[in-house]
Amino acid sequence: MPHLRLYVPEEWLREDFQRATGFDAKKLLHRLIEVVANFRMENAAVDDQGNRKGPDMVPMINLSNLKHAIVPLYFAHVGGDSTKGFLHCTLAAGNDTPGRTAAVRRRVAQLLGDEIDKFVGALPGLASVTVHVQDIDRDRGYSTTAERQKARDGR
Numbered sequence: 001m002p003h004l005r006l007y008v009p010e011e012w013l014r015e016d017f018q019r020a021t022g023f024d025a026k027k028l029l030h031r032l033i034e035v036v037a038n039f040r041m042e043n044a045a046v047d048d049q050g051n052r053k054g055p056d057m058v059p060m061i062n063l064s065n066l067k068h069a070i071v072p073l074y075f076a077h078v079g080g081d082s083t084k085g086f087l088h089c090t091l092a093a094g095n096d097t098p099g100r101t102a103a104v105r106r107r108v109a110q111l112l113g114d115e116i117d118k119f120v121g122a123l124p125g126l127a128s129v130t131v132h133v134q135d136i137d138r139d140r141g142y143s144t145t146a147e148r149q150k151a152r153d154g155r
Contacts, residue, residue: 003067004029004036007088010072012125021124025070028119035115036091037063039108044099060100060108061093084127087116092134105133 008025011017018024040057047053078084089112093100113131120126 001065001067002036002061002091002093003069004032005069005071005090006032007071007073007076007090009076009085010074012085013070013072023120023123028116029068029070031115031119032089032112033063033066033068035111036061036066036108039111041099041104046098058099060097060104078127081127083125085125086128086130087120087126088129089113089116089131090134091132102135105135109133 006025006029012021012023013025037059039060041060043052043054043056043058045053045058076085078086091108091112093105093108109131112133113129116129116131120129
């Protein structure tokens with residue numbers, strides 16, 4: 001299952017910061033969910049004869065499976081300077097979907113970063129915005145509740 005996390009300095013989640021700056025992490029997260037949900041990539045699925053199965057373009061993720069959260073960061077500074085904060089966004093999406101390549105993940109990282117930059121504008125204290133679109137690879141230590149349950153039940 002894909003997941004989207006927005007890491008935000010905890011003091012930026014407080015109502016007084018929101019009133020003073022207009023920054024609303026929940027609105028930003030909802031915008032990022034929309035961006036990810038609307039992103040389309042080339043359909044690389046093929047049948048046994050090598051013909052494309054389905055439409056030319058497909059969603060990168062299944063929105064109904066997307067887990068998302070705001071993660072508050074404590075003592076989150078840049079370069080040891082307590083007046084400088086940062087935002088970090090992580091999207092983890094498995095490589096088990098044909099076409100979800102490193103190039104696609106790079107495009108999504110750029111798109112999410114651009115959206116965050118537009119949303120935050122000149123937010124006071126913001127020194128850095130980073131985005132990481134990760135590859136979930138079950139062969140390298142990723143498991144889900146459903147997979148573990150199947151293994152325990154012997155299916």
